[in-house]
Amino acid sequence: MYASTSGMPASRPVMPARLPIAAILLWLGALLARAVPWLDQLDAGAVLSAFWAFNPDNYSSVLAHFSWAPRVSIAILIGCGLGLAGAVTQQVLGNPLASPTTLGVEAGGQFGVTVATLFAPGLLAFSPDLVAIAGGLIAIGMVIALTWRLGFSPVTVILAGLVITFFLGALNMAFLLLKGEWLGNLFIWGAGSLVQNNWAPFMELWPRVLVISVLILLLMRPLQVLQLGQSSASSLGARVGLIRALALFLVVLMTATVVSRVGVVAFVGLAAPVLARLLGARTFASRILWSTLMGGGLLLLADTLAHWASTWGDGSLVPTGTTTALIGGPIILLALQGFRNTHHMPGQESNLAGFQPSRRAPLLVSGIVSGLIALTVVVSMSWSPGLDGWNWTPVTQWDDAWVWRGPRLLAAMLAGVALGLAGTLIQRMTGNPMGSPEMLGISGGAALAMVLIVLTGADVGRAGQLGAATLGAAGALGLLILLARKHRFAGNQLLLGGLALYVFMDAGLRLVMASGGTVASQLLNWMYGSTWLVSETEAFGLLGFILLICGLLALIVRPLTILPLGDTSASSLGLPVTKARLLLLLLAAVLTASATVVIGPLSFVGLIAPHLARVLGQQTVGRQLIVAGLVGGLLLTLADYLSRIVVFPNQLPAGLLAALVGGVYFLWGLSRHGKA
The missing domain is CATH 1.10.3470.10 (ABC transporter involved in vitamin B12 uptake, BtuC)
Incomplete structure (x- = not known):
């Protein structure tokens, strides 16, 4: 039985040509769109050299080096990190619609920073990452606690994550309305702004993203085993629960680290893996690679659109989170067209009667x-508080109270x-x-x-x-x-x-x-x-x-x-x-x-x-x-x-x-x- 198949060549998924072509076009389009406005002020060589040097006698060169180049660099870095985190999240949960955004991690990170700003600002001075990571862990912990009985049913996980996102967003809004004088700038930050005025944020962020990425890549082989299903993976000696926990913890670290620096740039972690899958990335290794590359290109393109909108408008800041959120809606709708769920929806069981x-x-x-x-x-x-305490308004005075x-x-x-x-x-x-x-x-x-x-x-x-x-x-x-x-x-x-x-x-x-x-x-x-x-x-x-x-x-x-x-x-x-x-x-x-x-x-x-x-x-x-x-x-x-x-x-x-x-x-x- 085995002899008849031993001579057959092992079939490997063939990477479609459209995948690298699409990635190249995305990157070239984003980079050119980002650089074109500078070409009427600097030559192409000076624009390129702005990443490592500048001419102190040329204001445009100084501006390009300390504002434009760091913003381009941090957009690529963050996009690649979120694309990688999204691909790992989808692999861990076996869910093509999972991402740090749809699991509430980004909203949790923002909630942690908001609470710390109001009640423990010293923690932010010590490390903004800690409070963002704590908020992200709380959010994803709530999702897991709510959905583990259903075996991480894809739709139920996404619904739980998005409702937790709405819920934490409502709490953030409550704090903003009550403490607007403290949190006004925090809301603009939370909308996702990549505006830079020096290289310090990028230089501080890239070693952390690199270390977390390496740790994630070390889990590649155990994560590949998860494709066989929990029972098969366990029979091969894999500790499925530990692998999932470690992978999701690293995803939270990556996402919260980004959120604590630039705010919520929503749906990059969802859009990049979905595009990679739709364009033909079949194996887990290829999805990791192309999701990372697509994430960098997508966020750079979204940030370029945000910059253009700010320039062409009335001068008001257009957050990058706005343009990335506009990407998220079509991506979910596109993914839904071929999506099949193997579990009932909550409330659709046949035993409701x-x-x-x-x-x-x-x-x-x-x-x-x-x-x-x-x-x-x-x-x-009738019964409401006033400046002198609680008062009862008799019916005869309701005419005045009615107003x-x-x-x-x-x-x-x-x-x-x-x-x-x-x-x-x-x-x-x-x-x-x-x-x-x-x-x-x-x-x-x-x-x-x-x-x-x-x-x-x-x-x-x-x-x-x-x-x-x-x-x-x-x-x-x-x-x-x-x-x-x-x-x-x-x-x-x-x-x-x-x-x-x-x-x-x-x-x-x-x-x-x-x-x-x-x-x-x-x-x-x-x-x-x-x-x-x-x-x-x-x-x-x-x-x-x-x-x-x-x-x-x-x-x-x-x-x-x-x-x-x-x-x-x-x-x-x-x-x-x-x-x-x-x-x-x-x-x-x-x-x-x-x-x-x-x-x-x-x-x-x-x-x-x-x-x-x-x-x-x-x-x-x-x-x-x-x-x-x-x-x-x-x-x-x-x-x-x-x-x-x-x-x-x-x-x-x-x-x-x-x-x-x-x-x-x-x-x-x-x-x-x-x-x-």
């Missing part, structure tokens, strides 16, 4: 939730109702209990429209904002459905695609925030749900709008009940499936946009409210819609009240407070699924 709670009378449940809303309104209007407390309270309640209804529509329509306006990128689409309005300086009023946000939300949801059609609207493609769209919104936010000024401050407050910006007219206008939409929802109970049966069965029952889906998409988009304009794009209320409605025993479509809307209203009403009193006399945005609670709930849901 066993966890359904007992049914309860809808009138009783609705009455109790409505009573809690009324109690929250009374407490919020300050009423409109924001009403707007928060209505935004919660809208998100609860939108979340129920989305979860029912997609059949995915983890779907929500936030997780599907619908809120991100609405927010992107708002960011564009701010960037253009257009004065469109509240009605114009609502219209633009609706178009953005509908466009995002429509694009998602279009992308997910060939996957038959599978939950993993919808969720990851939505998170990819959210990346675009995040890039726009970073761009505006890095510019600073009052516009950036106002946008930051709105992005995280500052209900104190709402006027009485806007609150009552939103009330009429929500009442109108609720009347339309009565028409979609039957279609929403039939659609989960499948297109064939729904059509046989006389339902025009395409028109029904379009109507549901538009309703979900309009509800999301109306809430996003008031509360910001990220609160997770659209995820929590439908779940709580099911927990309260409302299983049918109509009953779940009613209770989910009421629960959403209760959650944001309570969040608005707490946001006023928790850090008095300062205030936290209600949407930010809800996002922190919602992020914890989402992560708890993932861990609960793992135990199930």
Whole structure:
């Protein structure tokens, strides 16, 4: 049996010609684009020699040596390091979408630096690396703890990592809003800036990157064994757990070292390995090599685009993290087209029926939730802190208190109702209990429209904002459905695609925030749900709008009940499936946009409210819609009240407070699924 095959030549993967060609074109394009602006000031030889010498009598030569050359060098160094870290992360987890960014390592490093800046600045003076590494280890430790029961299921790992990234980002924003005078420059740094004014950062960083890279390369052979699977690798004597732990620790070291120096340059560690794989890198050794090279070229190109945007614009700094984030969205969408997940999505197991709670009378449940809303309104209007301590405002004085407390309270309640209804529509329509306006990128689409309005300086009023946000939300949801059609609207493609769209919104936010000024401050407050910006007219206008939409929802109970049966069965029952889906998409988009304009794009209320409605025993479509809307209203009403009193006399945005609670709930849901 073996003799017949012994003479056959061993087949080795052949490297496609397009791989080195693409790498060469990427590097040449990035280097030429970076050098061209200097050729009208210096000759080609002087530009090249700027890396090691300069002419003290020529200002352009001095500037090229101390600013341009270090920036080019550090972009290449960091890009290569992140590309290597991304390739190793994907090998360790067997996950083509894993990277330091999607596992929360970069966000954890930034969180560590933020906390140290506020509470232990001495640690930063001693070593910024230590606090960044500690934050990165906390983030990736949370991901591993949440997903190890599922064997590091690819989609679940990415979801956990991205939600942890959002959660830590919300904490960073809370600190920024409370301590803006201390953290303003830190936010610009966190957006990822490679601007240099001497060679000191590069000279300090390159030995560390080199040492970590060598240590990673020493693990190449053990990491190659992991391709055989955990059982086979263990049978060959490999200590799989130790190998994974060492490799991930080195990845955290590499990523945190970079983050502590230049901030978050997102998605280079994802884009480089994905491009290398798509261009034909098959073996682990080739992926390591070409991911490293692609990473250096990609970050250099992204930094060049950021520099050009800063030069051609109004002089405001465009962070490199903005341009790299714009790369991340398309990369995730591109990788999704050929991605297959071998595990169920959280919440999509076939045994869900066993966890359904007992049914309860809808009138009783609705009455109790409505009573809690009324109690929250009374407490919020009456019992609040003041300059002389806590005071109780009698009902006879509510007219005066209404001006300050009423409109924001009403707007928060209505935004919660809208998100609860939108979340129920989305979860029912997609059949995915983890779907929500936030997780599907619908809120991100609405927010992107708002960011564009701010960037253009257009004065469109509240009605114009609502219209633009609706178009953005509908466009995002429509694009998602279009992308997910060939996957038959599978939950993993919808969720990851939505998170990819959210990346675009995040890039726009970073761009505006890095510019600073009052516009950036106002946008930051709105992005995280500052209900104190709402006027009485806007609150009552939103009330009429929500009442109108609720009347339309009565028409979609039957279609929403039939659609989960499948297109064939729904059509046989006389339902025009395409028109029904379009109507549901538009309703979900309009509800999301109306809430996003008031509360910001990220609160997770659209995820929590439908779940709580099911927990309260409302299983049918109509009953779940009613209770989910009421629960959403209760959650944001309570969040608005707490946001006023928790850090008095300062205030936290209600949407930010809800996002922190919602992020914890989402992560708890993932861990609960793992135990199930």
